[in-house]
Amino acid sequence: MAALVASDVSFTHAGNVAPTLRGISIRAEAGAVLCLLGPNGSGKTTLLRCLVGLQGGGAGIEIDGRPLPSFGDGERARRIAYVPQHGAAVFPYTLADIAVLGRTPHLGSFTVPSPDDWRIALDSLDRLGIGHLANHPFNLSSGGERQLALIARAIAQDAATIVLDEPTASLDFANQTRILDIIAGLATQGRTVVFSTHDPDHALAAATQAVLLKHGFVLAQGDVGHVVNDLTLSALYDVPVRLVSVGGSDDGFGPMTVCFPVRRNSRLGKLQI
Amino acid sequence: MLLLSAVVLAFATGRYPVPPLMALRILLHPIIGGEADWTATVETVVWEIRLPRIAGALLVGASLAAAGATYQCIFRNPLVSPAILGASQGAALGASLALLLRLSWSGIMGMAVASGILATSATALIGRHLGSGSMITLVLAGLVVAAVFNALVAVVQYIADPLDVLPSITFWLMGSLNRIGNDDLGIIGVPVALMLAQLYAIRWHINVLGADNDAARALGVNAPLVSGVAIAGATVLTALAVSVSGIVGWVGLVVPHIARFLVGPNFDRLLPVSALTGGLFLLAMDTLARSVATQELPLGVVTSLVGAPFFAIVLGRARRHWF
Numbered sequence: 001m002a003a004l005v006a007s008d009v010s011f012t013h014a015g016n017v018a019p020t021l022r023g024i025s026i027r028a029e030a031g032a033v034l035c036l037l038g039p040n041g042s043g044k045t046t047l048l049r050c051l052v053g054l055q056g057g058g059a060g061i062e063i064d065g066r067p068l069p070s071f072g073d074g075e076r077a078r079r080i081a082y083v084p085q086h087g088a089a090v091f092p093y094t095l096a097d098i099a100v101l102g103r104t105p106h107l108g109s110f111t112v113p114s115p116d117d118w119r120i121a122l123d124s125l126d127r128l129g130i131g132h133l134a135n136h137p138f139n140l141s142s143g144g145e146r147q148l149a150l151i152a153r154a155i156a157q158d159a160a161t162i163v164l165d166e167p168t169a170s171l172d173f174a175n176q177t178r179i180l181d182i183i184a185g186l187a188t189q190g191r192t193v194v195f196s197t198h199d200p201d202h203a204l205a206a207a208t209q210a211v212l213l214k215h216g217f218v219l220a221q222g223d224v225g226h227v228v229n230d231l232t233l234s235a236l237y238d239v240p241v242r243l244v245s246v247g248g249s250d251d252g253f254g255p256m257t258v259c260f261p262v263r264r265n266s267r268l269g270k271l272q273i
Numbered sequence: 274m275l276l277l278s279a280v281v282l283a284f285a286t287g288r289y290p291v292p293p294l295m296a297l298r299i300l301l302h303p304i305i306g307g308e309a310d311w312t313a314t315v316e317t318v319v320w321e322i323r324l325p326r327i328a329g330a331l332l333v334g335a336s337l338a339a340a341g342a343t344y345q346c347i348f349r350n351p352l353v354s355p356a357i358l359g360a361s362q363g364a365a366l367g368a369s370l371a372l373l374l375r376l377s378w379s380g381i382m383g384m385a386v387a388s389g390i391l392a393t394s395a396t397a398l399i400g401r402h403l404g405s406g407s408m409i410t411l412v413l414a415g416l417v418v419a420a421v422f423n424a425l426v427a428v429v430q431y432i433a434d435p436l437d438v439l440p441s442i443t444f445w446l447m448g449s450l451n452r453i454g455n456d457d458l459g460i461i462g463v464p465v466a467l468m469l470a471q472l473y474a475i476r477w478h479i480n481v482l483g484a485d486n487d488a489a490r491a492l493g494v495n496a497p498l499v500s501g502v503a504i505a506g507a508t509v510l511t512a513l514a515v516s517v518s519g520i521v522g523w524v525g526l527v528v529p530h531i532a533r534f535l536v537g538p539n540f541d542r543l544l545p546v547s548a549l550t551g552g553l554f555l556l557a558m559d560t561l562a563r564s565v566a567t568q569e570l571p572l573g574v575v576t577s578l579v580g581a582p583f584f585a586i587v588l589g590r591a592r593r594h595w596f
Contacts, residue, residue, distance in 0.1 A: 052491050077493030084488050090349045090408075091538035093484050104481050105493030110474045112541045157492070 003030040003192035009060040022216040035203035036196035038213035044196040052082040077105035081154035083164040095149040096134040102156030124152035144175035164195040180206040283560045329453040330559045331552035336514040338551020340507035341525030346483035354526035355511040359418035363392020364515035389512035448521040448573025480540035523580025530587045
């Protein structure tokens with residue numbers, strides 16, 4: 001059964017004339033890792049927010065075969081978790097304070113997190129390797145630590161489907177790799193993961209399915225190996241893109257496919273930047 | 274402990290000094306009995322004058338501080354308070370209109386609540402219209418609303434009877450606790466307790482909004498409902514406080530910062546600690562107002578003199594987190 005289905009989802013931001021999403025239909029099978037690729041302004045963030053019901057009121061979205069609007073607030077949050085791109089707290093919350101927010105849908109209406117809930121939150125931080133920073137202020141943490149804390153919150157939320165908005169944005173190589181490993185790890189536990197990224201390599205490295213989004217339309221979707229290729233990426237980003245296979249058994253790494261945009265070397269010089 | 278000693282000290286201080294131990298024995302006399310070695314005058318001072326005033330200070334201080342903590346958390350803005358959002362000035366208009374019409378206590382409180390909610394809604398609407406990009410927009414919206422309601426209060430004062438109603442409005446507006454009597458304590462105490470209980474019931478959902486407003490819905494929190502209930506609760510608390518004591522500024526702005534410094538930003542602990550600290554703070558300020566000069570100073574003047582410099586220190590300490 002599909003964990004997450006969007007059928008003909010359209011969305012126009014208030015005050016805009018042109019719709020941001022135009023009839024999007026996608027599906028993510030249970031246990032799949034679905035990667036959303038697309039240039040700036042293609043509607044990735046809006047689509048992800050629609051998938052979790054933060055925008056559009058859940059119209060056209062189904063979770064585990066049930067329409068999203070039919071879920072209560074807590075019920076929905078126990079099925080699907082959302083990791084925003086930018087977490088920023090005004091007040092000096094610690095990483096543990098942020099992680100324990102994930103327990104909210106499991107609490108009664110008028111109760112606060114129990115010692116068990118705090119333990120689950122601290123465990124989530126531990127599993128992402130930032131347990132030692134539990135009492136560190138979120139605002140003073142690095143971008144990578146904040147991203148990990150927000151993912152820990154989603155893990156503490158214990159939802160079968162996790163939606164992440166550009167989880168690798170503005171992170172260094174080590175942290176990007178760490179996040180991709182975590183995404184793959186979540187999938188091996190049977191969770192369904194949907195994430196967006198600007199780096200097609202991340203789709204090739206961590207995803208099983210890909211959706212290519214441009215101007216609010218789905219350009220292509222399907223298995224990553226099938227959909228992510230020279231032609232589709234070139235059309236998606238309007239620059240020539242090449243995929244190559246690198247690595248082999250002799251250097252200890254399996255062969256992997258990476259992609260890069262083709263630059264005509266003389267062009268930049270002629271533009272005289 | 275601190276609160277208890279402050280209360281005893283407050284009983285002892287004033288134009289008619291009473292030794293702290295004697296004040297304590299007078300208060301406990303109905304319970305523990307014993308020999309009454311004090312005059313009837315002292316007993317009247319303690320029971321009829323000091324008790325309602327001290328209870329009033331605790332109630333007003335707790336209300337304003339709890340309201341301030343709630344506003345700051347819901348709006349995710351450390352710069353807002355009942356006075357800065359215009360809620361206090363809104364309540365003041367309702368209450369002074371009620372004084373003009375010579376309404377009863379419940380009339381004053383009802384008018385203050387209605388007018389306070391009107392003012393707060395106006396601030397929230399203008400703030401949303403200006404855009405939520407910066408913390409300053411909401412402060413500016415509050416400035417606009419407060420100015421309008423201040424002007425309307427001035428109109429009420431202008432048309433009020435200069436011999437009778439005007440002095441009572443004017444002195445009350447400056448902030449004072451000497452209008453409250455023992456009979457009024459229940460009228461104000463019960464709704465204050467109800468509103469504090471309402472905020473305490475939804476303390477965790479308020480905390481979620483304070484930590485992450487954007488994703489609160491994805492965490493299973495009905496953000497519009499929780500904000501609405503919380504803002505309404507805070508505004509009613511503000512209006513109740515204003516109808517008792519006039520505009521006592523800075524308590525609702527400064528005390529939540531002190532409480533956050535003491536127990537951290539999580540609202541489940543911030544709310545009770547703010548309320549306790551607010552009560553203690555206002556009691557200390559009122560005791561100061563009664564004792565520092567031969568003539569009693571208006572309470573609002575004292576809280577401004579102490580609160581404003583304190584807020585400057587808080588701003589300096591926490592600036593790097595906010596801007």
